[in-house]
Amino acid sequence: MIRKTYLKEIKNQILQQKEGEIYIPSDFADIANRNAVDKALSRLTAEGTLCRIMQGIYERPRYSPFLKEYVVPSPEKVAQAIARKNGWTIVPWEEIALNILGLSTQVPAVYIYASDGPTKKYEYEGKFNKITLEFRRTPRKDIANMSYKTALVIQAQKARGKDRIDERFIRTVSKKMTQDEMIKALEETKRSTAWIREGFIKIAMGGTYEGNCNLA
Template sequence: MAEQSVYNEIKRRIESAKRGTLFFPDGFASFGSSDAVRSALVRLCRANILIRVAQGIYYYPKIDTKWGSGIIPPSIEDIAESIAKRDKVRIAPTGAYVLNLLGLSTQIPANIVFVTDGSQRRVSIGKGKGILFKHTSEMRIFAYRSQMMRLIVTALREIGEDNVTEGQMEIIKSHLENVQPEDFQKDIQLAPIWVRKKLSALI
């Protein structure tokens, strides 16, 4: 297939997708050679149809039509989830990022860490920022029925038993309202004993 045809096919595929979709060159492998695909993606970026958010990751930008503020960038979570889906692996946010997600800390780390049952790697996103996938053999992290419970338990483990403040426990209590009682009863069994005690005291 000629380069122009590859470009037209890829452009058609992208423009028929939902805005906010992330694309990888591998997804267009059936359209032509890797060089032709790469060339088409570069041209689409120059034409402002796509945005390259990291090496080998392209974004069909979502546009803010309500406030007119322009392009809405993809979240770190969106990028990480797309990579996990492509690689057919499971991931879970961890570290200081989880504290920020739950409003337990205002600090946003430059490197967002996810544990994965896949291989360890780092993806650079912008200057000095990135996503770090750390391999874990602790499979119970992927066994939670409630994503909120997984975040809460991860956050408490990150803070540490002796460092949790009353203010933080109040915030956690408000998040627990979003957990179904049957999910709580199952997921609490996956938490360390000290976390179980603290969370059970809030219910």
């Protein structure tokens, strides 16, 4: 039996946030224990306040007046919720990173993320077919203790490869990074693979860097 006060508190917290937000049980750990939270989320799903996307992942459904229908949960938000649930750090995978940075127009059919967790796949219902989220294990030095932008650019460099970090790549990425992001990236990549580190030095200098550094 779940206490009505727990149910009300959890429901109020959800209703105070925007439609389309994704939740996991630990989001409500300050309200009740795991068993009580699970029962509350199950009750809220039954009444329509929440929609269960997959085990342990819930959404407050978002209705579009323009489309006159409920919108499919955002793959990015679902992926981030899975990562939070499992304690993973994730960032869009190589080819997707290129797309986000404006270096490619290819849009992969599967939403792929580099992760410091295990390699795994998840599926949930889309509008016409299932949406696939794939998490690929990547070296911790390329993702752990990195800001999002640093890790994203590392993935983009890996997609291109050591010998294809050209002038267009450098200039495009340098325009996508603020000065603070670049300073942080230079600090965070001190122990990265030498050619990735050198790529960041070139990006920081807007493509004008021609020399060699001791990057070990």
